[in-house]
Amino acid sequence: MNKMPGEGFLKTKDVMKPEMIGKEVMLRGWVYRKRHIGAKIFIVLRDSEGIIQCLVVKNEVDEKTWEEAEKITRESSFMVKGIVREDPRAPGGYELKVTWLRIVGLSDVFPIRGGEGIDYLLDKRHLWIRSRKLTAIMKIKHSVLKAAREYLVRNGWWEVTPPIITASACEGGATLFEMKYFDRKAYLSQSAQLYLEALIFSLEKVWSLTPSFRAEKSRTRRHLAEYWHLELEGAWYHMEDMMKVSEELVSYIVKRVLEERSEELEFLKRDKVMLERALEIPYPRIKYDEAIEILQRKGFRIEWGEDLGADEERALTEEFETPFFITHFPKQIKAFYMKLDPQRPDVVLGFDMLAPEGYGEIIGGSEREDSYEKLLQRIHELGLDPKEYEWYLDLRRYGSVPHSGFGLGVERLVMWISGIDHIRDTIPFPRFRERVYP
Ligand code: 4AD
Numbered sequence: 092m093n094k095m096p097g098e099g100f101l102k103t104k105d106v107m108k109p110e111m112i113g114k115e116v117m118l119r120g121w122v123y124r125k126r127h128i129g130a131k132i133f134i135v136l137r138d139s140e141g142i143i144q145c146l147v148v149k150n151e152v153d154e155k156t157w158e159e160a161e162k163i164t165r166e167s168s169f170m171v172k173g174i175v176r177e178d179p180r181a182p183g184g185y186e187l188k189v190t191w192l193r194i195v196g197l198s199d200v201f202p203i204r205g206g207e208g209i210d211y212l213l214d215k216r217h218l219w220i221r222s223r224k225l226t227a228i229m230k231i232k233h234s235v236l237k238a239a240r241e242y243l244v245r246n247g248w249w250e251v252t253p254p255i256i257t258a259s260a261c262e263g264g265a266t267l268f269e270m271k272y273f274d275r276k277a278y279l280s281q282s283a284q285l286y287l288e289a290l291i292f293s294l295e296k297v298w299s300l301t302p303s304f305r306a307e308k309s310r311t312r313r314h315l316a317e318y319w320h321l322e323l324e325g326a327w328y329h330m331e332d333m334m335k336v337s338e339e340l341v342s343y344i345v346k347r348v349l350e351e352r353s354e355e356l357e358f359l360k361r362d363k364v365m366l367e368r369a370l371e372i373p374y375p376r377i378k379y380d381e382a383i384e385i386l387q388r389k390g391f392r393i394e395w396g397e398d399l400g401a402d403e404e405r406a407l408t409e410e411f412e413t414p415f416f417i418t419h420f421p422k423q424i425k426a427f428y429m430k431l432d433p434q435r436p437d438v439v440l441g442f443d444m445l446a447p448e449g450y451g452e453i454i455g456g457s458e459r460e461d462s463y464e465k466l467l468q469r470i471h472e473l474g475l476d477p478k479e480y481e482w483y484l485d486l487r488r489y490g491s492v493p494h495s496g497f498g499l500g501v502e503r504l505v506m507w508i509s510g511i512d513h514i515r516d517t518i519p520f521p522r523f524r525e526r527v528y529p
């Protein structure tokens with residue numbers, strides 16, 4: 092591993108071990124908490140790996156160290172030397188008996204003390220981002236992305252880099268962000284799918300990780316205006332083949348997070364049993380028809396043909412303890428590119444994967460319409476402009492191939508895995524309709 096600059100500094104996790112007891116070590120980090128009690132000052136040091144209590148005793152350190160310890164404020168950065176001791180009263184069971192301490196960057200009064208409201212905390216996001224909760228979630232997200240990449244590389248999927256600036260909508264105009272592009276109009280990508288489809292004709296199995304943008308009108312617990320989208324597209328894959336890939340991918344990610352991030356899951360008080368249930372595949376599959384029956388049985392006033400909202404999805408998740416699929420949606424509630432079921436052309440060969448425990452949709456995918464005529468007909472039916480999709484239609488003219496793909500909302504997955512109740516904490520700087528600050 093690359094060493095960080097500076098000789099001899101260790102990390103909290105490296106010193107909080109039985110074999111380190113009695114050793115003198117050097118650490119550096121930020122003041123997580125400070126208490127001054129008579130001739131003792133307790134400073135809890137926070138670094139990227141955790142926290143450790145540092146005890147400064149007035150008569151046992153040089154004058155300068157004591158002065159610095161008195162002066163240091165919460166969130167100041169500092170360097171410290173001391174002897175590792177066991178102390179069951181200290182957080183984590185270890186303490187550093189300080190022999191030397193120096194401030195690096197003295198902090199002004201930190202504007203977050205605890206108990207502030209969410210809007211205030213979002214305004215101070217650049218500082219709130221240091222919180223242990225957000226740190227734990229960011230580490231989980233790191234492991235989610237790393238696991239996804241591991242799975243995809245091992246299974247022969249090519250990583251590609253589609254554009255963010257696009258000329259046409261993938262998921263319909265309602266959530267499209269328009270932008271000024273020199274003297275023309277362009278859009279921010281809602282999905283890389285259409286470009287990934289072009290790439291399967293050479294690479295066959297492709298994937299990308301990009302920001303996607305949705306001008307979501309309402310503020311909900313699970314919608315961001317900008318989110319990270321992991322998308323796969325495979326030539327020769329039919330719907331069921333692609334569903335298998337999606338459940339393998341999700342169960343692999345959950346497995347790796349359980350292995351790598353158990354400390355963070357515990358910090359977040361995540362019930363790991365719920366995650367362990369997701370290791371076993373295949374996940375259950377129901378058709379949209381059945382979903383409607385279940386909902387009607389549960390007293391929902393919903394008719395065949397209507398879209399499932401967050402409340403409906405939440406109710407459906409009560410029926411399952413693992414992620415599960417809903418398939419074969421009515422064509423009128425799904426995108427133009429989805430292939431119609433040849434047995435039953437009022438429904439599409441589309442699938443959503445829903446996470447249990449109320450979380451709902453984490454993946455949307457489908458088999459794609461691969462016939463030029465049928466795709467053109469759908470474009471007309473939906474009142475879209477065929478000119479905008481000329482290049483996309485071309486893909487059906489030059490060696491068309493059956494193919495399928497899906498998109499996974501990274502923050503939706505992280506939200507479920509972390510067991511948190513709002514999507515905003517799965518991304519460092521969340522974007523909603525109301526704010527782009529900081
Ligand atoms: O279901 P969606 O709209 O599907 C597509 O965009 C397809 N073109 C993907 C594909 O087949 N390549 O979006 C896919 C996933 C959703 O299941 C959800 O997890 C996530 O993207 N998602 C959002 N996540 C956060 N905030 C939003 N506003 C989201 N909208 C969709």
Ligand code: MG
Nearest residue numbers: 443452454455
């Ligand atoms: Mg969807």
